[in-house]
Amino acid sequence: MSVQIGEAPPPVDSGPRREERGGAPPDKSGKRSRSALPYLLLLPALAVTAIVLGWPLVRNGMLSFQNLNMTQLIQHVTEWNGFANYSDTLGSENFWRVTARSMVFTVVNVVLIMVGGTLTGLLLARLGARMRLLLLVGLILAWAMPIIAATTVFQWLFAQRFGVVNWVLAQLGFTSMADYNWTGTQLSTFFVISVLIVWTSIPFVAVNLYAATTTIPRELYEAASLDGAGAWKSFASVTLPFLKPFLLATTFLEVIWIFKAFPHVFAINEGGPDRLTETLPVYAFVEGVGNQHYGMGAAISILTILILLGLMSYYLRIVLRQEEEEGGQ
Template sequence: MSAADTKAVGPPVPVPPDPQPTGKSSSDDAPRVQKRKRKKGELLPYFLILPAIVAIAAVYLYPLSKTVIMSFQDMGRRELWSGEPAPWVGFEQFTNILGDPEFWWVTFRTIVFMAICVTLTMGIGLLVALLMRKLSTWVRLVLTVALIAAWSMPLMVAASIFRFMADSDYGLINTLIAKVVGEDWLGHNWYLNPVQGFGIITLLVVWGAIPFVVVTLYAALTQVPQELEEAAALDGATAYGIYKFVTWPVIKPVFTMVATLSVIWDFNVFGQIWLLRGNKPEPEYETLGLYSYSKAFESTSFSQGSAIALITVLLLSGVAVYYLRQLMKTGEVE
């Protein structure tokens, strides 16, 4: 091309740069929208359980706060009926209780009673749940209905049945033992000896708790993969080995949670002892719940009874924390 042609064409026209974006693109907005949706999804369970939390707080918050306040006061019958403010005594109620040997005997009795009940409940419940796996469908169905029927029986009815069974004159237990060992057991009063009396109470507590344990553990056993158990059996594992290395790791979280709940329930046993002893249990049959009731309403020392109840709550708080940790661990595994 000649110089004249170049001159005719002229200098090159500069191309303007692309305009800079003034806002974020839709692709940048997508993560923010997803994050907002995820946050809403995370908050949804809390909104769903909010009514239950409000209802529980309304029922339990005031009695708990009143118990805490009364434990630092000296409220007697005069303050209760007259409405006068009770004098504050600080930690005097707790000092008196913790320095009383009777309180420690009652605490020891409660712990031993709870340990025996929980051990029997979990052991028998686990054995029955394992047995249900070997039963036919209709037998398992009948057993499940019987367990649910026993579980739904009111405590007063169940206590009346056990009280009749352990009656000294007409009780079924004495009659059966008398047929085996002789007539000496007719007229035997089981409650004269606290050890024998607590044996009858333990039977009632375990009988009422086994249905829940069996149904829950059997539901956990249904989650054990059968192919793993069959593979272990083909490899030559014994029945105990299959249970220890295949079955137990699967049901262990559920077993732990049920056992923790049983500890809390059996530590707070009140109605079974109260009903079997005719609404007036002797001092040797008192657990912490009955001991607190006795101090509050029989000795009219409401503040001392409140302090004992608060100590019981503190003793069980560690068990409750452990239970919540197990729930969280189970949720993380799932």
């Protein structure tokens, strides 16, 4: 075949394409291995969590289906009684009374902690460097104090005869409070417990909220001030939208921590007087260990977990709904 001058040469047939020759497609094993790498890295932590948390939970669940007291424990006898522990617990008026008390106790303390922690965190954001450092040191010291040590301090502060609180109130003119027994009634005992819990919990909220405020761009406040926004309007339009995810997450954690709080309640007065300040964790301990009905205590603890999960499921739906709304914007 001859090619004339000025004509384009015919295309050279280089044979079938790579795909037509049966060439292998690009290897996807590398992408799969990279996508599986995070899960492989999580395996050690998940294994430790399953051993440390999962196994005791399984054992506690098995124990809740047994009739176990000191006699069976000494004789190493396993006596299964099915759902008897659960039916007895759910049929007890005392259980539902303690459950309602625990919910009210949780709501009141979480509201106080979130309000106090938010105000303290906003105060940290406005203070000067020296005063901020001083307040941060005080908050961290209160937060780092062991619970039993803090409980001992509060027992001394609210002691009937030599307590600092009674002495201060008497000096201020409230002479009837000079010998007041703060753990003698239900409300006064809960007051002491709530003050202790709020005092030890506010630092967590305040420090984290202050850290969240440092991520808010200053330009937004400048733009709000140029628009004539005052302090409250700047807080509502700039600060609050940025802090809302943090507040939701912190409230979620505080509900869990307060609902399952045990040492604060038990160490102050062991659920007294007359078991009127028992919350569900204390109630489970008293019924299980105190009365040596270990199967009953295990059943109450499992029900406590289920109640907490039920409360958290409603709250999680609110959080997820908000994230979907923010993602759609």
